[in-house]
Amino acid sequence: MFKRLTVLVTCVAVLNLGSPLVAQAAVIGTMQAAGESGRVADLSTINTALARREVREQMVALGVEPAQVEQRIAALTDAELRALAGQMADMPAGGSALAVIGIVFLVLLILEAVGVIDIFKKFP
């Protein structure tokens, strides 16, 4: 009896999941209408559901707390999900200007070590 109830509840839940999509199917959304007018050329052919799954996996792999992943994904549009899918490891990730300063220092250090320059006189 309990098992049957569980099945029933699950069925209803699954059906409900699909219904908003069905209800909206014939309406042309604003995003789609605006995109048709030109600028948002969505060149990506990847399916949105697939993109969502890929982004979820990549977020976890890149160190996002699993508890945060779903919320982060929920705030992205379909076009953004498709743009992110497969690209998260390569897209520009704004981090720090400090890294650049570190690199310059590193290069100077190498030049010093191999004897091309001699500017760190105070540190024997």
Add this chain to the structure above:
Amino acid sequence: MDAVRLVRVAVAPLLVLIAGCAATGPALTVPGQGGIPTRVDLEQTPFFPQVEYQCGPAALATVLSGSGLPVVPADLAPEVYLPARRGSLQPELLASARRRDRLPYLLPPTSDAIVSQLVAGIPVLVLQKLGAGPWPGWHYAVVVGYDVETQTFLLRSGTERRQEIPVARFVTTWDRAERWAIVVLQPGQMPGAPDAGRYVEAAAALEAVGHINAATVAYQAAAARWPGDALPRLALGNVALTRGDLALAESDYRHAIELDPENVAAHNNLAEVLLRRGCVSAARSETEIATRLAGTGPLATAVDDTAARAAAGGSSDEQGCPAP
């Protein structure tokens, strides 16, 4: 690897870096005194010195605070920081702003567009590429002012509260980041020199992630700002339909069609409303128009679907339906 080659390998990116900084870039300067102030400094914009690699959360907190939201970088890091990348991706900054009912508006890729925002009192979040080669040095900063006389932009950047950077040098670093710049607006607030298409798209993104109320306010502002443009009216019809307000949706779609009689989406969506009202004949005449206008374009599939359901809808109309 011998020492000389090691040096060469190590020096190459540095040379590129120096070249990048020294380049004068395209002939883009702060526009002359054609009606704009010679100097703007949005002093009130808060400053959050970045910690570690978290310039994304810091820059986003700066512009969100500028839009009247009391947030600090630590609130935003769990939403936008990617630990293994030691940075934040652009779409996630947009998403984080949307989660707070703010409208992230993508600027056209010109320094004039940045100046327009500053004149309107709105700080601008930009992406810069400060490094080169294997060390790209992607960096987010916030432009809070300019000075025509010294030809500089004023930035909140990294750990610097007031970074004055020559316009040409800024444009070079911004160029290499494909001139990405956004402002974060309160729903209904207009950016400087607003563009109808960009604004409605930004609002549509807000709608797409479920912030219907904020999106509606933005569409209303767009409809008031561009009364001759059909797109904001169509958008208002769509949010009315999402709310289940068929009467309002119908009047918005009719208004959109008045403004642009060839608007496929407006005809299609009007047909959808009429179908839900039980007005099959009137819906059919709308789908006929939509089908003809859509041709084989990108909206044809959606129109075909509506037309098929109108065709299968029988022949009896409810009372009070408009004449087909």
